[in-house]
Amino acid sequence: MHGNDVKNSGVCPVVHGANTSMEKPVTRWWPNALNLDILHQHDARSNPMDPDFDFHEAVKSLDFEGVKADVRALMTESQEWWPADWGHYGGLMIRLSWHSAGSYRLADGRGGAGSGNIRFAPLNSWPDNASLDKARRLLWPVKKKYGNALSWADLIALAGTIAYESMGLKTFGFGFGREDIWGPEIDTYWGSEKEWLAPSEQRYSDLSDPSTLENPLAATHMGLIYVNPEGVNGVPDPKKTAAQIRETFSRMAMNDEETAALTCGGHTVGKAHGRGAVDNIGDAPEAAPMDEQGLGWSNPGQHGEATNAFTSGIEGAWTKDPIVFDMGYFEMLFDHEWHQVKSPAGACQWEPVRIKEEDKPVDPTDPSIRHNPMMTDADMAMKVDPIYNEYCQKFRADPEYFKDTFARAWFKLTHRDMGPKANYMGPDVPKEELIWQDPVPKGSTGYNVDAVKAKIASSGLSNEDLITTAWDSARTYRGSDMRGGANGARIRLAPQKDWVANEPERLAKVLAVLEPIAAEAGASVADVIVLGGNVGLENAIKAAGFKVDVPFTPGRGDATDETTDSDSFSVLEPFADGFRNWQKQQYSVSPEEMMLDRAQLLGLTGWEMTALVGGLRVLGANFGGSKHGVFTNREGQLTTDFFSNLTDMGNSWHPLEDGTYEVRDRKTGKTKWTATSADLVFGSNSILRAYAEVYAQDDNHEKFVRDFVATWNKVMNADRFDLSA
Incomplete structure (x- = not known):
């Protein structure tokens, strides 16, 4: 047999697993390698739609x-x-x-x-x-x-x-406009567990204190949306379940009243399914055989009857009329005493101690048969927790109030991650603007931009102050739920004005100069902050010997304290910013991993992140004026010095005890610069080094300036949904 003849050898002619495994080969062999996949997970190559x-x-x-x-x-x-x-x-x-x-x-x-x-x-x-x-x-x-x-x-x-x-509910409205992705979201951390529904202790440092649930997680188990319906770790105890519900729903942006309304309104209709043995249920879709064609959880015992469907293992309806939105949930929960039982599948649930036959829901398939209703531990929590109980009694006494509260909470649940109202489309978008939509009024576009730039340029503020203030204002944007960003100038309001990451003393000094300029020109402070950053950047570009205009589109508005949910905005506080070479304290996650997370939330690619970091370093934009990573003798000019010096083999790199590094002249041993891992990763990671080498090339100085400006403009306009509305 010839060396390339495999036709009859019994050897498979393709490499097993190499093209289909979910496990990345680099991190499989080198688990500490920085994985940049999250920056390129939804690129154009995965999108089947036409480019235009x-x-x-x-x-x-x-x-x-x-x-x-x-x-x-x-x-x-x-x-x-x-x-x-x-x-x-x-x-x-x-x-x-x-x-x-x-x-x-x-x-x-x-x-x-x-x-x-x-x-x-x-x-x-x-x-x-x-x-x-x-x-x-x-x-x-x-x-x-x-x-x-x-x-x-x-x-x-x-x-x-x-x-x-x-089923009879007057809903609050609906907005179209959600755009599909075309593959898994690998950027989302769902927990470290290696098995579904693992004990809750694996994500709490103290299970008796729900607030110790690992951030940013919200659900109590791997594979659940909220809490375990059978009780904490499957052990019924409505009081303990109530505490977990409160923590979980608050992490999902719901207050106690909204939580009670959603629980009661959600269980006013429908049923849980647990008739039969879980061992008979097939694999989930990702593990199901090919002939299932993407479906999972096959149920050979269903026999075409709704009655025999299986989902959670809990079995039964909550109300007498499960396809009518009415007040039956409250009547059932509060007009009966309940005791613990097991479903046919063996799940823990609650059933009435006594109930009239005519008050029971009928079978989903055969209306001549009636079954006991049931409640989950989460439902019983609404009864035993004094705060939830109080809201339930308020709802029960005023059905119209309940329906309106639920409709609003449902709307919030299904629209929370769409960002501001400008992203909503269709005829059913509510006219009312809600505080959780982070409303920002439309700003002026009629002022003289050049005149404002001239006033900023002569204000006495340094380029570094202008650039860092604009960056700090814009960097809060996160594409995950389209919140934050420069529009609204919330950097001047609580809580942002007091965040350590924003250097409050420096910020106050800059705003004291920019706000009067905005007022005199009839411009928003939000516009003037971004325009100030552009002025500083244009000065740095000119000083480096280039002429590249920084784009600017006016029209940002200014939010107010009344239109800002300060509690909700507190979660946007940066605890690290690799772009400004800062972190509040040492974390278990490396600075470069935190920088990568921020870059993904900002919607940046790997090369855009590289260009921004290299540029911000030489511009002197580091937090507190730190010199880490400022690999240049021309600080304040937008040059490629960060990249050329990082890739210069005339230098050597030496770790220090405090976790930072020294960059020394290889011949003399003299320390030239200092650095953090968020700097040196652009030389050590093979992908980031490839980007860095592009910008270190002698023929790419102007390309770097153009790329930096384009990426800067992308960040400054990330939240300008009004431009595409």
Whole structure:
């Protein structure tokens, strides 16, 4: 047999696993290597749409009323392959929308309904999302019909809203405009556990204190959206469950009243499914055999009957009329005594001690049969916790207030990660502007920009002060939930004006100069802060011998204390900023990993991050005037010195006991500069070094300036949703 002849050798002609494994080969062999994949996870190569496709333009052409009518009709068109409970898919579609939105957490803005991420692993195969693959497949004819103008993300969020409307709730509204992603979100940390539903102790430092839940996590277990419905670690105790609910929902941006409304309103309709043995249920979608075609959790014992569906293992409906949005949940919960039982699948749940036969819900398939209702430990928490109980009694006494409170909370749940109202599209966008939407009034565009620039230039503020203030104002933006950024100039309001990262004393000095300039010109402070950064940058570019204009688009507005939810904004506080070579304290995560996280939230690519860091170093933009990483003798000029000196083999690099480094002349041993790992990673990481070498080349000085300016402008305008509305 010839060396290349494998036809009859019995050897597979492809490399096993190399092209299909989720495990990255670099980090498999070198687990401490900095993985830059999160900066390139949704690049153009993964997007099947045409390069000139504009989703938001496409949405404007969508037949909104037609979509809603088709989704509404789907609710009561029970299909044999997955029959609906009581002939109505409302409960299933609500759960789909809820679990899509419910992965959102306030700490980093990741998760949520805004990208259609529930279609991909790991979310599509979480134990808590069992059978939601069926809901998505039921919606496919609607998605197929309306095509590119209707994203999966919008359709999934809409399904639950239409479900509630079809069951009698007057909803608060709906906004289209969520754009789909085309692969898993590898930037999201869901926990360190190696198994689904592992004991909660693995993510709490003290399970008796829910506030010790590891940040940025919100759910109590790997694979759950919120809390364990059977109780803490599966042990029923409504008081303990209430404490976990409070912490979890607060981390998902909900207060106690909203939490109570969502729990009660969510369980006013639908049912849980746990009839049969869990051992009979097939693998989740990601592990299911190919012939299942993307579906998971096969149930050979279902026999085409809704009654036999299996999801959580808990079994039963909460109310007498599970396809009607009414006050039945409160009547059931508070008018009965409850005791612990086990579901047919062995899950812990609660049932009434005594209940009349006519008050029981009928079987989802056979209306001649009635079953006991049930409550989860989370439901019992609404009864035993004094704060939740008080809200429940208020709701029960005023049904219209309950319905309105729930409708608003549902709207918040399904829209929280869409950012400001400018991102909402369609005829059902509420006119009312809500504080959690971070409202910013429209700013003026009629002032003389050149005159303002001239006043800033003659103000006496240094280029470094202007550049760092603009950067600090804009860097809070996070694309995960489209919050933060320079628009609104919230850097001058609490809590941002007092953040250590913003150097409050320096910030106050700069604002004291810029605010009068804005007032005199009729411009917003937000515009003038960004314009000031541009002025400083243009001066630095000119000093380096180049002529490159820094783009500027006026129209930012100024937020007020009244339109700023200061508690909600506290989670945006930076505790590290590799771009300014600063961190508040030493963390278990390296400075370069924290910088990478910030770059991803800002929407930067690897080369954009590289250009920004190298430029900000030579501009002298470090926190507190630190000289770490300022590899230049021309500080204040936008040069490529950071890269040329980093890659110069005439230098050597030496770690110090405090975790920093010295850069020494290789011949003389003289210390030339100091650095942090957030500097030297651009020389040690093979990918970042490749970018650094591009900018260190003799023919790329002007390219670097142009790239820096383009990236700077991208960050300054990251939150200008008004420009694309």
